[in-house]
Structure formats: C-alpha cells, structure tokens
Amino acid sequence: MSRISFLHAMWIVLRKELRDFTRDRRTLMLSLFIAPLMYPLMFLGADKLATMRRETQLDKPLQLPVAGMEQAPNLMAHLASLGIIAKAAPQDIEARIRAQQEDLALIVDEHFAEDWRAGRPAGLQLLTDTTRRTADVSVARVRAALDGYSRSVASLRLLARGINPAVAAPLNTGTRDLATVEAKRGALLTALLPLILVMFAFIGGAHLAMDTTAGERERQSLEPLLTTPVARGALVSGKMLSAVLLGATSILLILLSFKISAGLVRNASMSMDVSFAAMGKLLLVLLPLLLIGTALLTLLAAAAKSMKEAQSHLVWLMMLPMLPVFALSVYPVKDTLLWLYAAPFLSQSQMIQKITRGEAATPEQWMVYLLSSLALAALLWLAAVWRYRQEKLAISA
Amino acid sequence: MILAEALRKSFPGKGRDKQRVVAVDDVGFTAHDGQITGLLGPNGAGKTTTLRMLYTLMTPEQGRVLVDGIDVAADAEQVRRNLGVLPDARGVYKRLTARENIEYFGQLHGMSAAAIAQRIAKLAAALQMEDFLDRATEGFSQGQRTKTAIARALVHDPKNVILDEPTNGLDVMTTRGLRSFLKQLRAEGRCVIFSSHIMQEVAALCDRIVIIAHGKVMAQGSSDELREAAGEASLEDAFVKLSGSEEGLHA
Numbered sequence: 269m270s271r272i273s274f275l276h277a278m279w280i281v282l283r284k285e286l287r288d289f290t291r292d293r294r295t296l297m298l299s300l301f302i303a304p305l306m307y308p309l310m311f312l313g314a315d316k317l318a319t320m321r322r323e324t325q326l327d328k329p330l331q332l333p334v335a336g337m338e339q340a341p342n343l344m345a346h347l348a349s350l351g352i353i354a355k356a357a358p359q360d361i362e363a364r365i366r367a368q369q370e371d372l373a374l375i376v377d378e379h380f381a382e383d384w385r386a387g388r389p390a391g392l393q394l395l396t397d398t399t400r401r402t403a404d405v406s407v408a409r410v411r412a413a414l415d416g417y418s419r420s421v422a423s424l425r426l427l428a429r430g431i432n433p434a435v436a437a438p439l440n441t442g443t444r445d446l447a448t449v450e451a452k453r454g455a456l457l458t459a460l461l462p463l464i465l466v467m468f469a470f471i472g473g474a475h476l477a478m479d480t481t482a483g484e485r486e487r488q489s490l491e492p493l494l495t496t497p498v499a500r501g502a503l504v505s506g507k508m509l510s511a512v513l514l515g516a517t518s519i520l521l522i523l524l525s526f527k528i529s530a531g532l533v534r535n536a537s538m539s540m541d542v543s544f545a546a547m548g549k550l551l552l553v554l555l556p557l558l559l560i561g562t563a564l565l566t567l568l569a570a571a572a573k574s575m576k577e578a579q580s581h582l583v584w585l586m587m588l589p590m591l592p593v594f595a596l597s598v599y600p601v602k603d604t605l606l607w608l609y610a611a612p613f614l615s616q617s618q619m620i621q622k623i624t625r626g627e628a629a630t631p632e633q634w635m636v637y638l639l640s641s642l643a644l645a646a647l648l649w650l651a652a653v654w655r656y657r658q659e660k661l662a663i664s665a
Numbered sequence: 666m667i668l669a670e671a672l673r674k675s676f677p678g679k680g681r682d683k684q685r686v687v688a689v690d691d692v693g694f695t696a697h698d699g700q701i702t703g704l705l706g707p708n709g710a711g712k713t714t715t716l717r718m719l720y721t722l723m724t725p726e727q728g729r730v731l732v733d734g735i736d737v738a739a740d741a742e743q744v745r746r747n748l749g750v751l752p753d754a755r756g757v758y759k760r761l762t763a764r765e766n767i768e769y770f771g772q773l774h775g776m777s778a779a780a781i782a783q784r785i786a787k788l789a790a791a792l793q794m795e796d797f798l799d800r801a802t803e804g805f806s807q808g809q810r811t812k813t814a815i816a817r818a819l820v821h822d823p824k825n826v827i828l829d830e831p832t833n834g835l836d837v838m839t840t841r842g843l844r845s846f847l848k849q850l851r852a853e854g855r856c857v858i859f860s861s862h863i864m865q866e867v868a869a870l871c872d873r874i875v876i877i878a879h880g881k882v883m884a885q886g887s888s889d890e891l892r893e894a895a896g897e898a899s900l901e902d903a904f905v906k907l908s909g910s911e912e913g914l915h916a
Contacts, residue, residue, distance in 0.1 A: 272775040280772045284761075291760040291801075488756030492814065495720055495750040496773040497742045659723055662754075 274505075277498045281506025285480055286513065299475050299514065303468050304521040308529035330406055333357035336376035340384070343417060350413045365395055371403035372396040372410065387425070462620040465522065466589045466613060469554040470561035472518045473511030474582060477565040480507040482578040491662040504570075504656040508562050508649070515558045516551075523547050546623050553619040556641035560612065561585075563648035570655040589613045609633045610640040666856055667696040667719060667825055671728035674714050688714040690880045693728065696858045696873070698824070701851050703871035704860040706908065711880040712860040713753050716829050719858065720750045732825055746774070749823035751831055755814035759803040763794065763813040766802060767820050774821035781820065788816040791846055808839040815846075826850055828859040832866060844870055868900050878908040 272280075290296055328351075335357040337344055344354045357373050364370045377383070377391030384390040394410065396403050423433035481504075484490045493503065527547060565578075565585070572578035592614035601608070603622070609615045609629075615637050622629050629637075655661065672692045675685040689711040696702035704712045717723040719730055721741040730737040732744045757766050764785060771781035789795050792812045797805065802813060811831065819826065831847075832840045847870060850857050861867050867874055868888055875885040884891055884907040888900055895903035 272773075276775075277773065280769070284758075284769050287765075288758055288760050484756075487759075488754035489758060490756075491722065491752040491754040492750070492756070492770075492817065493773075494722060495745060495748070495752065495818075496770060497745040497775075498773045499742070662722055 272498070274499060274502045277502035278506040278509065281498075281503055282510045282513075285476065285507055285510035289476055289479075289510070289514070295475065299472075300518050300521060303464070303518060304525035307464065307522060307525050311526075311529045329353050330409060331355055332410060333361055333370055333373040334376060335361065335373065336378065336380065339376045339378075339380040340390075346417045347410075347413055352410060352413055362395065365397055368397075368400065368402075371400070371406050374410065461526065461624060462617040463590065463593060465519070465550065465554060465620055466557065466616045467586065468522055469515065469519055469557040469616070470589050470613075471565070471582065471585055472515030472558060473513075473562045474565050474585075476511035476514050477508065477562050478569040478575065478578045480510065481566055481569040482572050482575040485662070486575045494662050500656040501653045504566060504652055505649075508566050508652065511562045511566070512558055515562065516555065519551065519554050519558065523550060546626075549623045550620060553616055553623070553637070556638065556645055557612075557616050559645035560641060560648060563645055563652050567648060567652040567655055570652060570661055589616075593617055606632070606636055609637040612641065612644060615641065666698050666731075666733060667702075667827075667858060668731040669693050669695075669715070669719060669728070670730070672715060672718050672725045672730070673727040674711075674718060674723060674725055688880055689718070689725075691728075692877065692880070692882050694873075694875045694882065694885055696825075696856050698856045699851060699854045700872040701847060701857045701859065701870050702873045702875065703867035704858065704875050704877055705862070705864060705867045705904065706860075706877035707862055710862075710877045712862075712877055713829055714880075715877065716827055716858070716860060717752075720748055720752070720827050721745055722752075746821070747824050749819040749821070749826045751811075751815055751818045751828040753829045755811060757802045757805070757810055757813050757817070760801060762801050763798050763805075763809070763816075766813055767817045770817045771820040776821060784820055784822060785816070788819060791849060792816055793842060807834045808836065811835060811839075811843075815843075823855075825856045826858070828857070830860055830862070832861065832863070840866075864901055864904050876904060876907050883907045883909060 330352045332347065332352050332354050333356070334344070334354040337354050337356060347354055354374070357375075358364065361370065361373045365373060373395040375393040375395060377393070380390045380392070392414065394407065394414075396407050422436065426433045426436060481490075484493070494500070565581075568581045569575075569578040572581070592611065596614065596617075603618050608618050619629060619633075619637060670693050672689055673687070674689045675687040678684045678686050692711070692715050694702070704715065706712050714723065718725045719732075719737075721737050721744055724738065733747055735744050735747075737744050757763070758769070761769070767785050767788070768781055771784065776784070785798070789798050792815060794809070794812045794816065797809050802810065805813065811834075815828070815831065818828075828847075832843055835843065844866075847857060847859070851872075859870075871888070873885065873887060874891060876883045876891070884894055886894065891907065892898065892900055892903045895906045897903040897906060
C-alpha cells in the first residue's frame with residue numbers, strides 16, 4: 269500500500285465514473301446523441317420550410333381580392349400578367365383579413381377611373397395586417413407589381429408630353445451589401461448555432477456532474493467514498509473531469525453533425541465556414557465554457573440537499589446563456605469592444621459568430637477571452653473543492 | 666487502538682427556537698487491539714455521530730480522537746489509511762459488480778492489482794460471497810449489499826475497524842455469519858468497534874461495552890462489570906437501569 273498522488277487518484281475516480289456511466293446505455297445514448305441528431309433535423313427542416321414558403325408564395329398565382337376592380341381594367345390586366353389574379357372582394361373583407369381568412373386585399377378608390385383619366389393621382393388602398401408574417405411575401409409582391417405599373421405609366425405620360433422621364437428621377441439609390449458571402453448565406457445558422465453550442469457546452473456535462481455528487485450522496489455511497497484516504501480535491505476533480513469529457517464528446521458530435529448537415533444543404537445556397545480549422549477554433553472557444561458549466565453544476569449539486577433540488581437548478585441555468593444574447597439583440601453594440609470578450613456567454617456567442625462568419629478574432633480578443641473564462645472556471649473549481657471539504661457534504665438530509 | 670476523549674458535537678437547531686441540538690456530549694472511551702468494543706444505545710443516542718468523529722468525517726467541537734496514537738485532527742489522511750469503515754450509509758455502485766466495487770476502493774487506497782485480487786479472494790471466502798462476487802450489485806439483497814460494503818471497507822487490511830450497526834436489516838443466518846467474521850477480526854488482533862441497539866448482540870460479542878444515551882456515556886466496562894455496577898443479575902436490566910430509560914429495549 270502506498271500513498272497515491274493527486275493525479276493518480278483523479279485518474280482512478282475518472283475511470284470509475286466513466287465505466288459506471290457507460291454501462292447505463294440508454295442515458296449514454298440520450299445524452300450523447302440527442303443534440304447531434306436534432307441539429308440537422310432542425311436545420312434541414314428550417315431550410316425546407318423557408319424554401320417552401322418562397323416557392324408557394326412567389327411562383328404560384330396569387331388570388332387578390334379587389335374592391336372596385338371594374339374601375340381599373342388595365343391595372344387588373346397588368347397584375348394578371350404577373351400572376352396576380354384579381355377577384356371581386358366580398359363586403360366583409362376587413363373582417364376576413366382580421367380573422368386571417370385572407371392575407372390582403374386591394375381597394376380601388378371610387379373616383380379612381382375619373383382621376384386616372386384626368387391625370388390626377390388615382391387612389392389605391394392595400395389592406396393587410398402587418399403583424400401577420402404570413403402576408404409578408406404576398407404584400408411585397410403586390411406592392412412591387414403596383415410600383416412597377418405606376419413607374420411605367422408615369423414614364424409614358426412624361427414621354428407623351430415630350431419630357432425625358434429621367435427628369436422625374438433625381439436620385440438613383442442602390443444598396444451595396446458589405447456582409448461577407450458566408451455571413452449572408454448562413455444567416456439562419458449563425459443565429460441558431462451559437463445558442464445551441466453555448467447551451468450544450470454549458471450544461472452538456474450536467475448529467476454526470478450532478479449524478480456523481482448529489483446522486484452519489486442520495487444513493488448513500490458518498491460517505492464510504494469519503495472515508496478513503498484520497499484528498500477531497502482529487503475526488504471532486506476526477507468527477508468533474510468525467511463530466512467534462514462527456515460534455516466534450518457531445519460537443520464534438522454536435523460540431524461533426526453541424527459540418528455534415530452544412531454540407532448537405534450547400535446546394536440550397538447555405539454555406540458557412542465549416543473547415544476543420546474553424547471546428548477546432550469552435551472547440552477551443554467552447555472548452556472553457558464547459559469547464560465553467562461543470563464546475564458550477566458540481567458546486568450547486570454539492571450544496572443541494574437532494575438530486576431533485578440539484579436538477580431544479582437546470583431551469584435557470586438553461587436561461588442563463590440566452591440572457592446576454594437577448595440583451596445584445598435589444599441593445600446592439602459593436603463587436604470590437606474588448607469587454608465583450610470577458611463577459612461569460614456574451615464572449616462565447618461573439619467568438620462563435622466571428623468564427624462561423626469566417627472572420628478572425630484578434631490575438632488580443634483571444635487572450636482576453638481565454639484568460640477571463642479560464643480564470644472564472646478556476647474560481648468555480650476552487651469553490652467546488654472547498655464545498656467538498658465541508659463536513660455537511662457527506663451527510664444526506 | 667482507538668482513543669476517544671471528551672468528544673462533543675452539536676448541530677444547528679431547526680424551527681423557530683433554533684437552539685443548537687447537542688448530539689454528543691463528553692463521550693470518551695478506549696477501544697483496545699484484539700478486542701471488540703460495542704457502542705450500545707437506543708436510536709438517536711448519538712452513536713452514529715460519535716463514530717463519524719472517530720472515522721474523521723466530522724470534527725469534534727471539543728475533545729480529541731487518537732487512532733494508533735495519531736491525532737485525527739493532525740493527520741486525518743494517515744488515520745483513514747489505518748481505518749476500515751462501514752458507515753451508516755452503505756450504498757454500492759449498482760452498475761458495477763461486487764468485485765469492481767471492492768477494487769475501486771482498493772485502488773483509492775493505492776493497492777496494486779495483485780494485492781487487491783488476493784485480498785478480495787480472502788474476504789470473499791470469509792464473508793461467503795463467492796457466488797455473487799462477479800454479479801452487478803443491482804438487485805442484491807440487503808445481506809449481499811452489506812457484505813460487499815464490509816469487504817470494500819476492509820480491502821486495505823486495516824488495523825482498526827469501525828462498523829455502524831453492521832447487522833441492521835440482516836436475517837438470522839447472515840447475522841450469525843457476520844458475528845463469526847467479527848470474532849475472526851478480533852482473533853487477527855484488530856481493534857473492532859461496532860455500534861448496535863440490540864443488547865443481546867452486544868452481550869454475545871463484545872469484550873467491552875459502552876452504553877450511550879442522550880449523547881452521553883452512561884456506563885462502560887465488560888458485561889460482568891456493568892451488571893455489577895447496576896446491581897442487576899441480567900445485562901438487560903443493567904442496561905435499562907444504566908441508560909436511564911426503557912426505550913432501548915423497544916428500539
């Protein structure tokens with residue numbers, strides 16, 4: 269019998285926890301494969317839905333209820349040539365739009381024909397509910413058709429009076445989009461991925477972290493374990509390391525499934541930086557968060573009276589990664605501010621966005637990020653070790 | 666040898682009045698090598714708290730514990746090395762086999778694989794657990810679990826053995842087997858302390874008996890000495906008289 273080192277003890281605990289955990293096949297499968305499988309499904313599903321919406325609403329003939337269509341036969345013919353078929357609007361059209369039975373309607377002013385012939389602006393009204401997003405595409409389509417008609421008739425009228433139509437267009441405004449191609453294509457993914465990755469990195473090791481502390485105490489095996497001569501710090505570190513390994517495996521699988529699913533829909537004009545280098549950087553960004561999450565969960569589980577109490581912490585912990593992201597969407601700041609890279613959760617989502625957009629973080633940003641997040645992880649680890657040294661730990665209530 | 670001197674431990678009270686509950690007050694005794702020392706007392710008398718202070722899980726507020734001359738407060742790790750403990754909580758890892766459960770503790774004690782295997786063979790024979798040694802402990806009977814926990818506690822061949830109510834929940838045959846195992850430990854020259862609320866068991870096994878009630882030592886000595894001190898012919902009457910209540914009998 270000999271004294272064993274801190275690291276050796278940690279290794280023994282780690283090996284036992286992983287062996288114990290991997291024998292529980294169903295839990296193993298659930299905690300490792302749910303997220304990697306969900307991701308491509310969500311991703312392909314969202315892509316498919318967006319394509320479907322565009323196709324059905326842009327290419328198919330659009331039925332447009334029109335009140336007073338007999339006043340503007342030429343306009344109706346123009347709309348019909350663009351696949352917008354006018355039909356007489358029922359009397360209760362406003363109520364029908366409110367009830368979402370119709371997306372939109374066009375009201376032709378009762379003096380339309382008169383004004384048109386006199387060369388005065390002829391009135392049209394587009395009825396829609398702007399808070400209903402289902403109407404977006406149809407409204408934009410009708411509006412574009414009406415604008416086009418208005419412009420071409422205006423040009424004709426100017427020409428008929430011997431004036432160059434360019435006189436009536438003093439400005440010619442165009443937009444040049446400076447977003448990188450990757451950023452534009454992966455708009456949906458970039459919105460979704462950081463949150464998923466951050467959440468899974470944060471609570472990916474939750475199951476093991478809680479089970480090996482609160483669960484072990486509840487199963488009455490923690491007290492015997494504490495009667496061995498192993499340092500408490502080594503015990504809790506071994507347990508935490510096993511949770512970190514589980515979390516890291518789960519993140520690796522998510523990244524892999526992300527790479528594969530991004531490859532699947534590349535043709536559907538969706539692409540981001542999914543090179544192995546980018547994946548490696550993502551892993552480097554997520555590992556400190558995994559350490560932070562595991563240490564925090566272990567600390568909470570050691571302080572909780574029961575497994576149930578420990579698990580109820582998960583609710584607010586799941587919300588935690590989302591808060592800074594919401595805050596940013598309400599109050600956007602430029603991503604060049606250095607403190608952004610020191611704030612937990614905020615820094616991860618910034619870094620992940622940079623990587624997936626194909627931009628490079630500066631060495632300064634990397635340094636601030638890694639130092640601050642590793643320092644937080646170390647602090648929480650110390651707190652967990654301190655909690656493990658408390659007398660109360662072993663005694664289940 | 667385990668020496669307990671004037672141990673005291675209290676816990677924060679619950680409820681509105683919040684008075685601290687004194688669980689153990691001025692408990693002291695000596696447990697010698699080659700002897701079985703029994704802590705006898707009704708439920709809630711402070712036996713488990715006393716034992717927890719002996720096996721370093723709790724720090725006494727007053728008094729001290731010496732194990733083989735080493736102060737627990739000074740070097741708890743070295744004390745744990747010389748101590749085999751069956752705590753009140755005796756859960757085993759249900760997805761591991763009995764052998765793997767025992768091996769884990771052997772490794773934590775820094776034993777080599779060969780030494781562990783040798784020791785497991787010996788303990789399995791002594792505790793009659795060969796037929797379930799390589800089964801996952803899920804679904805074990807209470808007796809099988811207790812045997813696994815005892816083997817796990819003794820894997821490192823400790824000189825001192827502390828068992829908290831080892832016969833709790835066991836059937837007659839298993840209890841008999843366990844008693845002869847404890848006698849074997851004594852014959853090997855170990856210092857054995859065990860707690861129980863069953864008087865017959867303590868009378869049958871122990872060289873020295875420490876009667877604890879309400880957190881205090883009411884009396885201690887051999888079975889004969891206790892009878893003499895109480896002036897009663899039977900140990901049962903002596904116990905009732907010395908522990909100052911009848912509750913021990915019904916516990």
